Amino acid sequence: MIHIQDVSKSFKDNLAIQNLNLEVKKGEILGLLGANGAGKSTTINMLLGFLKPDSGTVSINEIDTFKNVQGVREQIGYIPENVNLYPYLTGIENLDYFCRLAGLNYSKDELQDFLTVCGLQSEAHHQRVSGYSKGMRQKVGIAIAYAKNAEVYLLDEPASGLDPLASNELSKLLKKLASEGAIILMASHDIFRVREVCHRIGILKNGILVKELHSKDVSANELENLYLEFMQN
Amino acid sequence: MLQIIKNEWRFLVRSRIFLGLSIAFILTLLVSIFLGNYQTKKQEQTHQNAKDHVRQQWVSIDEMNPHSAAHYGTYVFKPANLLSSLDEGVNSVTGNVLRVEGHVQNEIIHSEASQMQAISRFGKLKPSLLLQYIVPLLLIFLAFNTVSSEKQSGRLKLLILQGAKPLQIILSKTFSVWLYGVLLLVFVVIIYGILNIDSITAEVLIRTGLFFLSYTLYYFIVSGLTVFFSARWQNATLALTSMLGIWIIWTIFLSNILMSSVEKWHPLPSRNEFQSAMKEDRSKGLDGHNPKDKRGLALKEKVLKEYGVDSLSQLPINFDGMRMQADEDYGNSVWDKHFGNNRNVLQKQKQSFQLGGIVNPFISLQNTSMGFMASDNLHHQEFLLQVENYRRVFIKMLNDKQTYGGSKTGNWSWKEDNTFFKSVPDFDHKPIKFSTIIPNYLLDIVLLAIWSIIVVLLIRFGTKKIKIV
Numbered sequence: 001m002i003h004i005q006d007v008s009k010s011f012k013d014n015l016a017i018q019n020l021n022l023e024v025k026k027g028e029i030l031g032l033l034g035a036n037g038a039g040k041s042t043t044i045n046m047l048l049g050f051l052k053p054d055s056g057t058v059s060i061n062e063i064d065t066f067k068n069v070q071g072v073r074e075q076i077g078y079i080p081e082n083v084n085l086y087p088y089l090t091g092i093e094n095l096d097y098f099c100r101l102a103g104l105n106y107s108k109d110e111l112q113d114f115l116t117v118c119g120l121q122s123e124a125h126h127q128r129v130s131g132y133s134k135g136m137r138q139k140v141g142i143a144i145a146y147a148k149n150a151e152v153y154l155l156d157e158p159a160s161g162l163d164p165l166a167s168n169e170l171s172k173l174l175k176k177l178a179s180e181g182a183i184i185l186m187a188s189h190d191i192f193r194v195r196e197v198c199h200r201i202g203i204l205k206n207g208i209l210v211k212e213l214h215s216k217d218v219s220a221n222e223l224e225n226l227y228l229e230f231m232q233n
Numbered sequence: 234m235l236q237i238i239k240n241e242w243r244f245l246v247r248s249r250i251f252l253g254l255s256i257a258f259i260l261t262l263l264v265s266i267f268l269g270n271y272q273t274k275k276q277e278q279t280h281q282n283a284k285d286h287v288r289q290q291w292v293s294i295d296e297m298n299p300h301s302a303a304h305y306g307t308y309v310f311k312p313a314n315l316l317s318s319l320d321e322g323v324n325s326v327t328g329n330v331l332r333v334e335g336h337v338q339n340e341i342i343h344s345e346a347s348q349m350q351a352i353s354r355f356g357k358l359k360p361s362l363l364l365q366y367i368v369p370l371l372l373i374f375l376a377f378n379t380v381s382s383e384k385q386s387g388r389l390k391l392l393i394l395q396g397a398k399p400l401q402i403i404l405s406k407t408f409s410v411w412l413y414g415v416l417l418l419v420f421v422v423i424i425y426g427i428l429n430i431d432s433i434t435a436e437v438l439i440r441t442g443l444f445f446l447s448y449t450l451y452y453f454i455v456s457g458l459t460v461f462f463s464a465r466w467q468n469a470t471l472a473l474t475s476m477l478g479i480w481i482i483w484t485i486f487l488s489n490i491l492m493s494s495v496e497k498w499h500p501l502p503s504r505n506e507f508q509s510a511m512k513e514d515r516s517k518g519l520d521g522h523n524p525k526d527k528r529g530l531a532l533k534e535k536v537l538k539e540y541g542v543d544s545l546s547q548l549p550i551n552f553d554g555m556r557m558q559a560d561e562d563y564g565n566s567v568w569d570k571h572f573g574n575n576r577n578v579l580q581k582q583k584q585s586f587q588l589g590g591i592v593n594p595f596i597s598l599q600n601t602s603m604g605f606m607a608s609d610n611l612h613h614q615e616f617l618l619q620v621e622n623y624r625r626v627f628i629k630m631l632n633d634k635q636t637y638g639g640s641k642t643g644n645w646s647w648k649e650d651n652t653f654f655k656s657v658p659d660f661d662h663k664p665i666k667f668s669t670i671i672p673n674y675l676l677d678i679v680l681l682a683i684w685s686i687i688v689v690l691l692i693r694f695g696t697k698k699i700k701i702v
Contacts, residue, residue, distance in 0.1 A: 048394065050702040070396075078394050084386035086240065088247040100236045101395035148395070 001025050002047065002152060002183055007056030009042055009207075016042045017053070017207040022185075024200075026151075029174060029184040031198030031215075033191060033227055039207040040187035044154050047185070048078060060152055060183075074102075077145020081157035083137040087130035091120060091140050094129055098144045106147065118143040119169045135166030142173060153177060155186040159193050171197045191227055195220045203230050237397065237405035238412070241379070245413065251375075258371065262363055262421060269318035269359045270428045276313035280329075283310050284659075292655045296648040299631040299638065300557055306334030307627070309620050309660045311341070314607050315432050316440055319425060320361035322608025331617075333624045333660070335561065335631070338568050341617065360421050361602055364448060365595070366484060369455045372414050373476045376459035379406040380699075381469040389701055399464070399696045407453070407460045407692065414452035418445060440605045440667055443678075447601035450681040454594050455480075457688035464692075464699050483595040491589040491596065499581040502574075511571050518563030519556065529556050545642040552642040554635030561628055568621065576614060583611065583673070590680035597677040597684075604674045607664065611673055615665050623660045630657055 002024040009017040017039045024030040032040045045051040046058050049069035058065040065072045085094040092111050099106055106114070115125050120139040129137065138158060145153055153174070159167045167190075174197050178184055188194050194201055195215050201223065203211040210230050218226065245251050287308045294302060311329035328341035380403060383389040392402055422445055426433060458479065462472040502510065519528040536552060537543065545552045583600075590597035603609035640647035 045702050048390070050390065073394050074396070076394060078391065080387050080390070082387065083391075084388050086244070086388075088244050089240075093243075097236065097240055098391065098395050101392060101397050103396060144391070144395075 001061060002030075002185055003057075003059045003062075004043070004047075005057050007043075007046065007053040007058060009039075009046065009051060009053045015207055017046075020056070020207070020209055022202065022209065024183050024185050026183055027178050027181050028200065029178050029186060029198040031194035031201045032185065032187045032204055033189070033194055033201060034187070034204035035189075035231060037206075038204040040204055041156055042207075043204075044078075044156050044185070044187055047072075047152075047154055048076060049073060075151045077142070077148055077150030077153045079138065079141045079145060079153065079155045079158050081160050082134070083141030085129045085132075085137055085140055088128060090126045090128055091115060091132070091136070092125045094140055095143050095147060099147050102148050104147065111147070114143045114147045115140065118146055119173055133163075133166070135162045135169070138162065138166070138170060139173075142170075146177070151181075151183060153182050153184040153186075155184065155188075157188055158186060159188060159190050167193060191224050192220050195223050203227060205230055234401050234405045234408070237392075237402060238409045241406060241409035242412075245375075245409075254371075258363075258367070259417070259420065262360060262417065263424065265358050265360050265363055266318075266421060266424045266428070269321075270425070273313050273315055273318035277315075280310045280313050283308070283330075288659050291657070291659075292651070294654040295651055297654070298645060298647060299634040299649050299653070300335065300554065300645075302649075302654065303335030303557075303628050303631040306332055307660075309333055309623065311616055312662050314612075314664070315429055316437060316606040317608040318429075319359065319421070319441075319444065320602045320606035320608055321359045322603035322606060323610050323613055324608050327610075327613050331620050333620065333627060335557070335628045336564060338564075338572075338621060338624065360425075361606070364418065364421065365598060365602065368414050368417055368452065369480060369484075372410055372452060372456050373459050373473070373480060375413060376406070376410040376456050377463050377473040377476060378469040379410065379460055380464035381466065381472055384464075384701070385468075393701060399699055399701070400693060403460055403464050403692050403696050406463075407457045410460065411449075411453050411456040414456065415449055418448050418452070436664070436667055440607065443674075444602060444605040447598055447605065447678060447681055450678075450685050451594055451598040454681070454684045454688050457685075457692060461688070461692050461695055465695055467700070483593050487589070487593045488596055488599070491586060491593065495582050495585045495589075498585060499578050501578050501582075507571065507575070511567060514567045514570065515564060518567065519560045524556075529559075532556060532559050548642060550636050550642075551638070551640045551644065551647075552636075553645070554632045554637070554640075557635065558629060558632040561625075561632060565625060572621075579610060579614065584676075587676045587680075590677055590684075594681055594684040597680045600677045601674050601681070604670075604677070605667075611670065612665060615670075616662065619662060620660065627657065627660075 002022065004020055004022040007017055007020045008015070020039070020043065022030070022043075032043065034040050042051060046053055047060065047065060049065045049072055052066055060072045060075055063071050063075075085091075086097070089097065092108070092115065095111050095115060096106070099111070112122065112125055116122060118139045120136060120143065124132070124136055129140070132140070142153075155174075159170055162170065171193060174184055174186070178199075186194065186198065195218070198215050201213055201215055202209050203226070211226065215223075287310075291307050294305075297305070309331045311324075311327075311331070314324075317324055331341045332339045380389070383392065383402070389402070393399065422441060425441075429437075455476075459472065459476045462475045463469060466472045466475065519532065520526040523529060532555070533545065533552060536548070536555060537545070540548055540550075542548055586596065587600060590600070600609070604611065634649055634653060638647075638649060638653075
């Protein structure tokens, strides 16, 4: 479980997060909506252990991120907006390299299975990543997290720049991961995608969680209106 | 760490630009090794021919007065050193021919630099030129972007989340860049070894091994510092600029500034001052060719007394030879004093310059490179000393023959035959055993090692402050 309690974080005079409280349970996908600078990436970076909160606690599966950062990171799969892989390596070589860094030595077949599960077409497995589209790189990024047996997936604008087909595939994959028990936190601008994929939605504004709701309780249009209302006030 | 190093090398091997550059550079290195070897072997042959020719002239003296033969003299040629095909050191500017004769210690002449415009301006294309200047530049260009590109692309975050530690990443990247320099070095040493397989001795192996060690340490310093800057600064351009600045300061400015300062702190007399001082001191001694010289007359009285005779004609020996040798002995003491002073000053200059390695490891590298390849000023001074020792033996043998060979004082027409001249030994240069001069280079090696440790510490403690987000 992701647990964020009374967390505040500021950069010099700029208050990035104010008294944030969040929980994401096993098998649940939480979407964080917000404009640029709302605090979405700061929240993810605190969960990753790269930023220390000024106050409050951040924990994953009851392990405090700043007491045992390595232990926390072992459980996290992180997919940034742009998964920048090594362009001179093939998809399978990238996956193999990142797995080996995590101490995981998979066979070629196993690596191919991970890529296939994550939606990368088999003919692309042995192509150099320099020729990949953004969506294909995202899939390898997810495969890296998946192969790591991550319990927690943190996604920072994962669908940004993806074509509708790739975006749809990503949604399916995230739902599949959640159904397998993954804990997923996804930061995004994409209201419709968040509404479609996530179980719960949080709206962040100027570092404050202004609204939290279940996606089943709102339609996409209602959510958009709600979001715009919060942003404009 | 091994995974990161392997991945870095996969990038290098798969990069066409890098491969193209590497092939071009390796070809240049090959040319420099072959050229250096060819030049050294040609020089060796020329040296041997000249030596044989001069010796032939000497042993062909049919009949001659020994002291006239001392004036006739001979020539000593500085032998080409196989090791110097890797690092020419000071050899191209110091000269390689020395005339050996009575009464006077000549200066070495015929430096290559004085005869070839290109050498005096740029130096020879030797592997050391590429290994000291170009390889570090290549390492800088390889390393400046290694960590900053990971940061800018966001991969550094992924690497850390996969369990790699910043220290591991930076050290691995340092090692992979350093390994490239080491492989170039290995390539040079292997090609050099293959070309000279018949001449490899334990001495050559030790010297080449230490040559290799000093370069590997220097390459580690350059690679480590560049990767550190790449990790520490926010962008790659800043890392590249910083390291190029350091490269320019180390290789061009600081070396020259330190050398000029050292020459000011421990000045050598000018050539004019030196010659005037020698001449003045020499004039206080005995003039071998002047029978009325006061000190010559005193020596004459002493010898007459020793032999218990009243006049030179009664002596069983030739006093002229004795007087010449006394002149020579005095001249030698004057030389010892002045050249000894110069050697002391040069030694002080070397020691002070070595300390420059505290702020500039390039100085330590140059010192060890030349020193281990037997082409620095220390080896040159040792050669000059051997020539002077030979000159003394050579002239004394001739003067002693004049004195005790059976002639009488004043009999300048007396001649020795060819057998005697053949018995006069030729100059036989004995290369200095490395074990005897290793203390001269310990400071350089220690400073290179300290610099390497400093770089490791910098990486160790500097990486804590690296901004990942």
